[in-house]
Amino acid sequence: MLTRIDHVGIVVHDLDASLKTYCDDLGFRLLQRVSIPEQMVEAAFLDAGNGTIELIAPTDESSGTARFLQNRGEGTHHICFEVDDIAAALETLRGQGLRLIDETPRQGVHGLVAFVHPKATHGTMIELLQKHE
Numbered sequence: 599m600l601t602r603i604d605h606v607g608i609v610v611h612d613l614d615a616s617l618k619t620y621c622d623d624l625g626f627r628l629l630q631r632v633s634i635p636e637q638m639v640e641a642a643f644l645d646a647g648n649g650t651i652e653l654i655a656p657t658d659e660s661s662g663t664a665r666f667l668q669n670r671g672e673g674t675h676h677i678c679f680e681v682d683d684i685a686a687a688l689e690t691l692r693g694q695g696l697r698l699i700d701e702t703p704r705q706g707v708h709g710l711v712a713f714v715h716p717k718a719t720h721g722t723m724i725e726l727l728q729k730h731e
């Protein structure tokens with residue numbers, strides 16, 4: 599059902615500073631930088647060969663990402679897996695009693711997305727992604 603890892607999401611304080619580290623020092627290539635106003639974040643996607651890295655920085659102190667930073671500091675925030683049919687995947691997970699953050703898929707940067715609660719998955723939030731055609 600979860601067919602492959604699409605990206606690993608990492609929350610950071612400062613997107614420019616993190617891009618300097620990941621691109622200049624670690625050698626990753628920037629694919630895309632986007633603002634996601636409804637989530638109050640800015641994100642950058644880096645080419646990691648068999649997947650991407652998503653660096654995420656809050657643009658507002660009231661965002662969930664800002665709360666994550668306050669509580670846990672910078673670091674891995676979620677792992678995103680690609681699915682063929684996100685509605686069917688959510689239905690299956692719900693049937694298994696897994697706690698979901700999103701009961702229905704919503705529009706993400708690269709397709710339809712939904713998050714599974716980290717308490718349901720031993721501490722790591724999982725993002726499901728059904729890519730745009």
Ligand code: CO
Nearest residue numbers: 607652678725
């Ligand atoms: Co993501």
